[in-house]
Amino acid sequence: MTDSKTVISLKDVRVTYRSGIPFTRAISTHTPLNGISFDLKEGDSLGVIGRNGAGKSTLLRLLNGIIKPDGGEIINYGYHTTLLSLTVGYDQNLTGRQNAVISGMMMGLEKKHIVSKLDEIKEFSELGSFFDQPIKNYSSGMKQRLGFGVAIHLKSDVLLIDEILAVGDTKFKKKSEAVMIEKIQSGDTVVLVSHSPSTVKRLCNKAVWIENGKVAKYGESIEVVDAYEKLQS
Numbered sequence: 273m274t275d276s277k278t279v280i281s282l283k284d285v286r287v288t289y290r291s292g293i294p295f296t297r298a299i300s301t302h303t304p305l306n307g308i309s310f311d312l313k314e315g316d317s318l319g320v321i322g323r324n325g326a327g328k329s330t331l332l333r334l335l336n337g338i339i340k341p342d343g344g345e346i347i348n349y350g351y352h353t354t355l356l357s358l359t360v361g362y363d364q365n366l367t368g369r370q371n372a373v374i375s376g377m378m379m380g381l382e383k384k385h386i387v388s389k390l391d392e393i394k395e396f397s398e399l400g401s402f403f404d405q406p407i408k409n410y411s412s413g414m415k416q417r418l419g420f421g422v423a424i425h426l427k428s429d430v431l432l433i434d435e436i437l438a439v440g441d442t443k444f445k446k447k448s449e450a451v452m453i454e455k456i457q458s459g460d461t462v463v464l465v466s467h468s469p470s471t472v473k474r475l476c477n478k479a480v481w482i483e484n485g486k487v488a489k490y491g492e493s494i495e496v497v498d499a500y501e502k503l504q505s
């Protein structure tokens with residue numbers, strides 16, 4: 273059997289956040305990731321686990337190229353990544369349809385491709401006539417359904433998902449998980465941040481556990497999740 277191709281390589285990656293301390297000129301720094309190395313392989317579904325604040329979302333932003341490391345190196349071997357995050361903002365005054373088009377364009381996709389997918393996005397997100405209303409009229413669940421619908425229907429080599437499967441009502445959660453499984457089984461590369469060990473075991477073949485800025489364990493998801501859970505109990 274031949275080895276699968278490497279999609280993105282992380283070599284000794286460090287991220288430092290710098291923020292001003294209010295009412296002073298002082299700057300505080302925080303380094304959530306410090307010496308992260310692993311390879312993301314084509315066709316893998318990689319779960320990212322770790323405690324609150326371990327740096328899981330930061331890792332997704334790195335893989336997406338939104339932020340750059342201040343130490344080490346990230347090599348993307350020419351793959352297009354899409355980040356699906358609940359925190360990515362939409363323009364409140366634009367409709368779901370308009371926001372879907374803008375999100376797609378921000379992902380670097382052609383407008384023609386995005387427009388051809390709008391009906392599927394509308395149907396999947398179950399927004400009905402709300403799809404053509406400003407999203408300031410949406411509930412938070414409706415915004416999340418739109419975000420998931422956009423990310424899942426537009427083409428991308430690597431889908432990066434930040435906790436999205438944990439939201440929405442039971443019916444939508446089941447539907448989202450079914451689409452995810454379909455994507456994974458068709459060989460798409462997926463990186464999934466999750467606080468749910470059972471979700472990672474169910475959906476991911478590999479997992480990486482981040483602890484104290486480093487990779488505590490990387491490998492088969494069942495082994496990594498079991499080791500992580502043992503430490504929590």
Ligand SMILES: Nc1ncnc2c1ncn2[C@@H]1O[C@H](COP(=O)(O)OP(=O)(O)OP(=O)(O)O)[C@@H](O)[C@H]1O
Pocket residue numbers: 289290291302304322323324325326327328329330331
């Ligand atoms: N833009 C930022 N500026 C300053 N600090 C930040 C910024 N973003 C994240 N941090 C800090 O970096 C650390 C890692 O944050 P991150 O969101 O990556 O963790 P996480 O593992 O995804 O957490 P959670 O499980 O709680 O969602 C946290 O201590 C957080 O406070």
